[in-house]
Amino acid sequence: MAAAATTTTNPQSCTNPAKFDFLNDLRSKYPHQPVFLQAVEEMALSIEPLFNDPVNGKFYKKAFLYLTEPERTISFHVPWMDDQGAQHVNRGWRVEFSSALGPYKGGLRFHPTVDDGILKFLGFEQIFKNSLTGLPLGGGKGGSDFDPKGKSEGEIRRFCESFMTELCRYIDASTDVPAGDIGVGGREIGYMYGTYKRLSNKHGEGVLTGKSPLFGGIHLRPEATGFGTVYMAQHAIEDKLKRSLEGTRCAVSGSGNVAQYASKMLIQLGAKVVCMSDSNGVLVFEEGMTTSDWEQIIVAKTVERARLSSLETRVSGKYIPNHSPWTLPDLNINFAFPCATQNEIDGKAANMLIEKGVMGVFEGANLPVTTEGQEALRAHRDVLYIPGKAANAGGVGVSGLEMSQNASRTYWKREKVDAMLKEMMAGIYQQMKDNAGEDGTLEEGCNRAGFLKVAQALKELGWVY
Numbered sequence: 241m242a243a244a245a246t247t248t249t250n251p252q253s254c255t256n257p258a259k260f261d262f263l264n265d266l267r268s269k270y271p272h273q274p275v276f277l278q279a280v281e282e283m284a285l286s287i288e289p290l291f292n293d294p295v296n297g298k299f300y301k302k303a304f305l306y307l308t309e310p311e312r313t314i315s316f317h318v319p320w321m322d323d324q325g326a327q328h329v330n331r332g333w334r335v336e337f338s339s340a341l342g343p344y345k346g347g348l349r350f351h352p353t354v355d356d357g358i359l360k361f362l363g364f365e366q367i368f369k370n371s372l373t374g375l376p377l378g379g380g381k382g383g384s385d386f387d388p389k390g391k392s393e394g395e396i397r398r399f400c401e402s403f404m405t406e407l408c409r410y411i412d413a414s415t416d417v418p419a420g421d422i423g424v425g426g427r428e429i430g431y432m433y434g435t436y437k438r439l440s441n442k443h444g445e446g447v448l449t450g451k452s453p454l455f456g457g458i459h460l461r462p463e464a465t466g467f468g469t470v471y472m473a474q475h476a477i478e479d480k481l482k483r484s485l486e487g488t489r490c491a492v493s494g495s496g497n498v499a500q501y502a503s504k505m506l507i508q509l510g511a512k513v514v515c516m517s518d519s520n521g522v523l524v525f526e527e528g529m530t531t532s533d534w535e536q537i538i539v540a541k542t543v544e545r546a547r548l549s550s551l552e553t554r555v556s557g558k559y560i561p562n563h564s565p566w567t568l569p570d571l572n573i574n575f576a577f578p579c580a581t582q583n584e585i586d587g588k589a590a591n592m593l594i595e596k597g598v599m600g601v602f603e604g605a606n607l608p609v610t611t612e613g614q615e616a617l618r619a620h621r622d623v624l625y626i627p628g629k630a631a632n633a634g635g636v637g638v639s640g641l642e643m644s645q646n647a648s649r650t651y652w653k654r655e656k657v658d659a660m661l662k663e664m665m666a667g668i669y670q671q672m673k674d675n676a677g678e679d680g681t682l683e684e685g686c687n688r689a690g691f692l693k694v695a696q697a698l699k700e701l702g703w704v705y
Contacts (some may be wrong), residue, residue, distance in 0.1 A: 273357030347421030368690030446646030466501025468634015587612030
């Protein structure tokens with residue numbers, strides 16, 4: 241049986257019990273879920289003025305507390321067989337957090353660190369991210385503690401088939417529509433959708449997004465999160481700094497889907513991508529990654545399933561083991577794009593970025609900056625900081641468009657989808673600006689805009705009063 245994953249308490253994600261005493265009951269119930277509590281408090285801090293509103297403050301507190309508990313959490317076991325014929329059993333979950341705005345929508349993550357606390361953090365963030373897209377999407381998240389690394393194609397296929405055999409009981413185009421996340425790409429979505437079709441005898445259903453265009457998927461979905469993150473950065477840099485990305489030095493962490501396509505778009509816009517990374521180290525391109533370098537990384541990650549360390553002789557960069565882009569003191573950068581995972585930039589790393597003169601941090605990953613890191617960035621309001629709820633919303637936004645495409649039995653060309661993605665990211669940026677006001681930050685504007693729409697829906701539905 242596969243070993244059970246646990247959530248390790250991270251000192252960087254501890255909460256402040258002296259702040260927001262109305263959250264004390266939540267803290268007492270979930271001390272073993274520090275990243276979830278971190279996400280809740282980060283959100284509460286941004287919308288604190290709403291809690292103090294003399295007219296609606298009490299309602300906003302009640303609505304916020306309502307949203308901190310999932311509407312439903314489903315857990316199940318996932319038995320599967322390896323290539324040697326031995327049986328393993330992993331755990332699977334689907335956290336259906338909020339249906340206030342529409343069907344539950346959010347990805348599936350396959351990673352050994354996954355547990356119900358990690359999925360609650362991701363699902364909570366998803367509520368407000370989906371709200372910002374302007375599409376009728378609720379928030380949810382799911383996954384398993386299954387580790388795809390080192391597994392054969394057949395083992396991954398058998399696991400996906402077993403996972404969907406249980407998950408299919410709970411999903412529907414108007415109920416809950418999962419997508420991909422870390423460890424779940426187009427291959428895994430294909431295997432799960434194939435199993436769903438065989439079990440349900442329903443074809444053309446928008447019950448999963450991130451599918452191949454061969455069977456109902458939408459163009460640009462693999463690129464959407466990374467491209468959207470760069471489109472968002474472009475809006476902020478041009479509006480606030482009165483400059484373009486061209487010629488700037490941009491650090492990208494991670495080497496998965498989001499990092500790959502954020503890097504591609506940065507290169508297309510004339511920026512210098514100075515690094516990508518994986519959990520073992522950093523591939524540094526001092527003069528900027530070339531298109532050929534990028535293509536080699538894509539082959540390594542999507543075909544060979546290889547580590548970045550194996551690429552040093554095939555690309556122009558230098559591999560530095562046991563580091564992340566945020567622990568290299570001599571790496572000169574202008575903008576940071578953390579696209580790997582949660583809590584990758586701690587307080588020390590954030591202060592190092594500030595000392596280097598970094599002008600902006602744009603979150604391609606979900607909550608990649610720790611509480612201490614966020615405090616450091618907030619103390620330097622001249623540094624642009626856009627959280628993942630806004631910066632990486634392009635992925636779920638295009639997933640929502642895929643649902644619309646499936647429902648209308650139509651097919652949109654790549655150029656049309658890209659134009660809709662650009663329009664969506666521009667709209668999210670404007671929402672942030674409008675809700676930040678004259679004195680607020682883009683981070684505050686992002687969180688307020690996302691929350692207010694959901695809170696109003698809760699009121700009109702009669703769920704919070």
